[in-house]
Amino acid sequence: MRDFSEKVFTIIRKIPKGKVLTYGQVATLAGVPRASRIVGGLLFQQGLEKRLPWQRVINAQGKLSTYRVGMGTEQKRLLQAEGIRFNRGGVIDLKQYQWWPSAKQMHHWEVSEETAFRISERLGF
DNA sequence: TCAGTGACTCCCC
């Protein structure tokens, strides 16, 4: 159970500067595809404390979920500083900025074969 | 233990 959180933190630490992952994507890579809300909860509680690049995790719509907890402006500022652009709706183009780890990286994280396969398809391998 | 919670997602108008 503790395993999930550790995986989540490990994955988030690997997100390249200027790229983003969605909560659901992090949950999937960590082995529990439908635990996206947990990822948000973990970041809220320990994002700053653990010095994670918390700003690089956004929701599946390409929007920032942190406005609810007063971190929206800061998150947007940090992402813009990394070169990420927001369209006029405050939306980030996931096609352009979403990051998917390499097959080698996923193997190292023990991502299941099925998940890795789906991700490969998505990347057009 | 166990119910409550929520930085989510998906589906349906």
Add this chain to the structure above:
DNA sequence: CGGGGAGCCACTG
């Protein structure tokens, strides 16, 4: 494209 609603599930007190 936007809002409402119903699942989801690791974490917490």
